[in-house]
Amino acid sequence: MESKLPDVGLTIFAVMSRLAQETGAINLSQGFPDFDVSPQLIDRVTHHMQTGHNQYAPMQGVLALRAAIAAKVEALYGARCDPETEITVTSGATEALYAAVTALVRPGDEVLIIEPAYDAYEPVVRLSGGRPVFVPLSFPDYRIDWDAVARSISPRTRCLMLNAPHNPTGMVLAAEDVAALEAVADRHAFYVVSDEVYEHIVFDGRPHLSMVASPMLRDRSFVISSFGKTYHATGWKVGYCLAPEALTAEFRKIHQYLTFATSTPVQMALADHLSTCDDHLTLADFYQAKRDRFRDLLAATRLRPLACQGTYFQMVDYSTVSTEADVAFAHRLTAEYGVAAIPPSVFYHDRRDDRVLRFCFAKHDHTLEEAVEKLCRI
Numbered sequence: 461m462e463s464k465l466p467d468v469g470l471t472i473f474a475v476m477s478r479l480a481q482e483t484g485a486i487n488l489s490q491g492f493p494d495f496d497v498s499p500q501l502i503d504r505v506t507h508h509m510q511t512g513h514n515q516y517a518p519m520q521g522v523l524a525l526r527a528a529i530a531a532k533v534e535a536l537y538g539a540r541c542d543p544e545t546e547i548t549v550t551s552g553a554t555e556a557l558y559a560a561v562t563a564l565v566r567p568g569d570e571v572l573i574i575e576p577a578y579d580a581y582e583p584v585v586r587l588s589g590g591r592p593v594f595v596p597l598s599f600p601d602y603r604i605d606w607d608a609v610a611r612s613i614s615p616r617t618r619c620l621m622l623n624a625p626h627n628p629t630g631m632v633l634a635a636e637d638v639a640a641l642e643a644v645a646d647r648h649a650f651y652v653v654s655d656e657v658y659e660h661i662v663f664d665g666r667p668h669l670s671m672v673a674s675p676m677l678r679d680r681s682f683v684i685s686s687f688g689k690t691y692h693a694t695g696w697k698v699g700y701c702l703a704p705e706a707l708t709a710e711f712r713k714i715h716q717y718l719t720f721a722t723s724t725p726v727q728m729a730l731a732d733h734l735s736t737c738d739d740h741l742t743l744a745d746f747y748q749a750k751r752d753r754f755r756d757l758l759a760a761t762r763l764r765p766l767a768c769q770g771t772y773f774q775m776v777d778y779s780t781v782s783t784e785a786d787v788a789f790a791h792r793l794t795a796e797y798g799v800a801a802i803p804p805s806v807f808y809h810d811r812r813d814d815r816v817l818r819f820c821f822a823k824h825d826h827t828l829e830e831a832v833e834k835l836c837r838i
């Protein structure tokens with residue numbers, strides 16, 4: 461069969477996690493926490509399963525959850541979203557990204573993708589017949605060059621894929637970034653698909669600058685988040701999309717035939733939890749302490765950590781240790797030293813390789829300590 465995605469292989473997350481498993485390495489590659497989900501939240505899921513909430517949820521999501529999301533978004537970003545017409549619950553952020561891009565992109569449309577980019581973006585754009593136009597972040601400070609973004613815009617530009625806090629680099633938007641984007645958006649008509657799944661993991665007192673908080677950008681944005689990151693429950697695959705009514709209507713046309721709905725008892729439990737607990741407000745401090753611990757430990761190695769402003773990923777420069785390509789180095793690190801990491805060249809269309817690796821620090825301290833002990837042997 462002729463492939464619709466001839467250049468796509470197995471995602472790096474599956475590749476590295478499998479290698480870690482086969483070799484018994486500590487898995488700091490694929491991003492997932494090794495902490496338990498809150499027992500209260502587990503209790504709520506069990507409760508809703510045991511009290512008969514096991515059939516299809518409404519297509520757009522359980523209303524109580526959409527209302528709880530609206531309350532959170534208003535409290536944090538000062539933006540009012542109508543749960544009926546502007547919020548859709550999805551089966552993870554991955555589904556939301558797919559639905560948003562599919563709703564927007566027509567054959568021949570250009571889509572701006574800032575690189576390194578989460579690996580789901582480009583294939584979805586291509587499946588819709590879109591043409592990705594890549595704009596690199598600067599290196600090693602990983603900032604968006606807004607002049608380069610502006611120069612990449614053409615009459616065919618349909619949307620910008622934005623991700624902040626940024627996976628894999630930990631970059632977080634500053635007020636100047638939002639102002640620069642507003643200035644570009646003022647001159648050109650394009651939509652924004654804003655992947656904000658790490659919205660609650662921003663460090664050093666910085667705020668998360670959501671697209672919903674900008675009245676101008678909000679009107680043209682699909683804002684996507686995920687409960688997986690926030691509640692240490694990546695396996696539950698529940699996310700959501702905020703968008704103005706007209707965009708939400710188009711988004712739901714795709715969502716209804718993609719998954720139709722998302723797990724009912726889990727949505728109901730998330731609604732209970734989000735409306736009664738503030739765990740998301742302490743997540744940044746929790747992960748900042750993890751980041752600091754991991755960076756302190758890394759000081760004993762020959763690896764050099766780059767800046768990390770948010771997310772649970774740390775980029776590490778190994779250029780003084782080896783000239784090997786990052787994919788080869790990541791494989792050798794896993795097989796020979798017992799620690800798995802992600803080679804970020806896979807997040808660039810041209811496989812640009814800056815001799816860095818991405819480590820996930822969403823792990824117990826003892827896991828990080830054991831991993832760094834192994835990294836000290838390099």
Ligand code: PMP
Pocket residue numbers: 491551552553554555578623627655657685686687688694697698699
């Ligand atoms: N976007 C980014 C930037 C991510 O890191 C992830 C990771 N898991 C996702 C989207 C997908 O989220 P979900 O697991 O909720 O589908």
Ligand code: GLN
Pocket residue numbers: 471473474489490491492627
């Ligand atoms: N988002 C996670 C990461 O960046 C992985 C998600 C996945 O495995 N698809 O590591």
